[in-house]
Amino acid sequence: MKSVIVVGAGPGGLATALLLSAKGYQVSVLEKAHTIGGRSKRLHVGDFKFDSGPTFLMQIDILKKVFAGASVAIEDVLTLERLNPLYALIFPDKRFILKDNVDDNAKILESHYPGSGDAYKKFMHDQAKIFDKVSPILQKPFMSRLNFFRKDILSGFPYLHPLQSVADRLKRYFKDEQLIHALSFQSKYLGMSPYKAPAVFTILAYMEHAFGLYHVKGGLNRINHAFAKAIQQRDGTIETNTGVKKLLVENKKAIGVELDDGTTRHADTIVIGADFAHFMKHHVDEDNRKNYSNKRIDNYDVSLSAFMMYLGLDKIYDAPHHTIVFSKDYKTYVKNVAEENTLPDDLSVYIHNPTPRDDTLAPKGKSGLYILVPVPNVKSSIDWEERKISLKEQTLDLIESRTEYKDLRNHIIEEKLLTPKDWQDDYYVHAGAVFNLSHRFGQMLHKRPPNQFKSIQNVYLVGGGTHPGSGLPTIYQSSLIAAELIDKNQ
Ligand SMILES: Cc1cc2nc3c(=O)[nH]c(=O)nc-3n(C[C@H](O)[C@H](O)[C@H](O)COP(=O)(O)OP(=O)(O)OC[C@H]3O[C@@H](n4cnc5c(N)ncnc54)[C@H](O)[C@@H]3O)c2cc1C
Structure with missing residues (x-):
């Protein structure tokens, strides 16, 4: 049986471990912290329980795909509740609540920004097309610029509008700056300003309004625990308080890891689910990562x-x-x-x-x-x-x-x-930039660390610092891509 070490029990690492254990790999997850979940872990403060990080869950289809990859029905392991209303927005001079319904929202926006109701409906209509064209690009590996000749990219590229920002795009529909903010605050999920985030990220507001937002009973951290349970049921192991000190490489091939306690573990494949920039800088010899020198990592635009x-x-x-x-x-x-x-x-x-x-x-x-x-x-x-x-x-x-x-x-x-x-x-987050490498166009697609590491064989990358990007759905997508690549390359 092929063996896999997954470094880091955050959402990216755990989702990949689950997919691989379901495919029959012998999976060992090594986690430096005393508990699983990473930035998405459960935090106990006195008798209170919190999500440390993510609280907005959207696009649950991708999460369902991860569970389905392990033949788990999401309803059997998590209690999900679709939120209505979505959220309250408070501006200095007004306050309103957006609903889980496009027609309701058109009326709400019209009442606060006269003339905007129809523009909002047109925006949602246009975004549906952009979403359909662009999401296939994010579901596949993006290993090099040659991928631009792929059919899905050729057909989706005109919808990316690489030279425009989210705010530029919204200005085509709406005059009121405040309304633009109401439909672009989601750029902060990428750790960016809507005046700099690439225009394609207008789909974030669209996805919330069209497909809804969810709460998970017990908090979004429960997703990690559902992954962990399913991994263990498939004979995978998860060890906490087990930090990886160094990636062991021989002849440009990864053979295992050295742990903080000085012992070593060997495996056929290593998946890095730890924060990409932090892990590279601290745990991979610079000689072994020619595309990711410390200088390049320090020069990354981060969130x-x-x-x-x-x-x-x-x-x-x-x-x-x-x-x-x-x-x-x-x-x-x-x-x-x-x-x-x-x-x-x-x-x-x-x-x-x-x-x-x-x-x-x-x-x-x-x-x-x-x-x-x-x-x-x-x-x-x-x-x-x-x-x-x-x-x-x-x-x-x-x-x-x-x-x-x-x-x-x-x-x-x-x-x-x-x-x-x-x-x-x-x-262990590089620069404390919790939403990872920023998503400016020059750090996306082939410019973002790919899910298969190029300079060292047998190494795969998942999580918010890799393709396709930060945020839970995209992180789960990185796991789906990496698990498929690993299986294909055996
Ligand atoms: C405050 C905040 C709010 C957020 N809100 C949202 C939101 O609402 N919706 C959303 O979709 N996303 C949100 N995110 C972004 C993102 O979904 C989370 O940050 C997510 O947890 C990132 O997952 P990850 O797997 O990439 O990394 P992490 O969660 O950081 O997991 C990496 C794991 O690797 C471990 N590790 C690191 N180094 C080592 C080592 N050397 N050896 C072993 N283990 C190691 C870490 O301890 C950690 O457990 C938010 C993030 C934050 C911080």
Whole structure:
């Protein structure tokens, strides 16, 4: 039986391990942290349970494909709930809630931005075509520029609009800058500004509005646990507290790994599910990665980061599941944070309030609130240990003054803060750039690390730093691609 070592038990590593164990490979997952899940792990703060990272789950078809690859019906292992409404959007002068229904949303937008209802319907109609043309490109490996001659790419390429940004594209439909922000804040899922993110990412808003957003009972971290259980049922192993120190290479062929404790493990194939840039720099000899020198890695354009507040409250607020609070000058905010690596005082904040629909996350009558502030990554000069205290107060001021959480401070009984430096040091994320290498056009397709590593044989790459990109559905897609490549190459 062919053996595979998977480095890292994050979503990318686990999904690949499941697919390969279902194909009959002997799979061993090695995880440096004390628990599985990576940036998507479950976080315990007192008696409260949080998702560390992802809370928006879309395009569940791809997740279903991963489970189907192991003959698991998703309904048997996870409780999924389609969200309606989708989210509340709070601007300085108005607030509205978008629904899981295009006709409803057209009416809601029309009432706030007269004349925009039909434009929104046209936008959704056009995006459906773009989505159909572009998604096949993201479902296949992209190993070199020669792939541009593939049929799916030739037919999808005209829809990529490589020279336009998300905001440029939206301006063709909508005049009001605020409405553009309402349909482009999703660029932050890529850690980018909508004024820089490639136009094709207008499909993010489309996918949310057309195919919905989901909550998983217990949090999105439960997906990792469902993967882990299914891997173990197929005789795969998962070892936590087992860091990989070095990829072992002989004659440009990977033969195994050396662990932090100095022991070695050998396998026919190595899958790297750890953060690509971090793993390359710290665990692969530079001589063995000619396309990824330290200089090149340091020069990558990387995403913004996230300042996190996980709060345990002694009450449950009757507030939406997802709320986005836009800064007064959102355009400047995203420019500062995503392009200039600076943090303005005028913040933008995302609030996740899952307890009203999920009573497994907090003790009775209490709730957990997850607050994410997009901030610069560690390449900025901010001293996060010092800044985090004032940033916390600033964030609470903003939330109390602009949302229904008016008396939030009075109800906090537990708290945990995470800064970009923590993402870097405790989650092994290059530059604390939680959404990985940025998705500017020059770092996509053949310019993004491919799912089969070129300079060392038997090495495959999955996760947000690889093709097709960051975000759970694309990460699962990287696993589907890599598992197929591995099987094909045996
Ligand atoms: C705050 C935040 C919010 C997010 N929100 C969303 C969202 O709403 N929706 C969405 O789709 N995506 C979201 N994401 C992005 C993305 O889905 C997650 O970050 C996802 O967890 C990335 O998965 P991954 O497998 O690429 O990497 P990771 O989750 O980082 O997993 C990599 C694993 O490798 C391990 N590892 C690293 N080095 C070693 C080593 N040397 N040896 C052994 N193990 C090692 C790590 O400990 C980790 O467990 C969010 C991310 C963050 C941080």
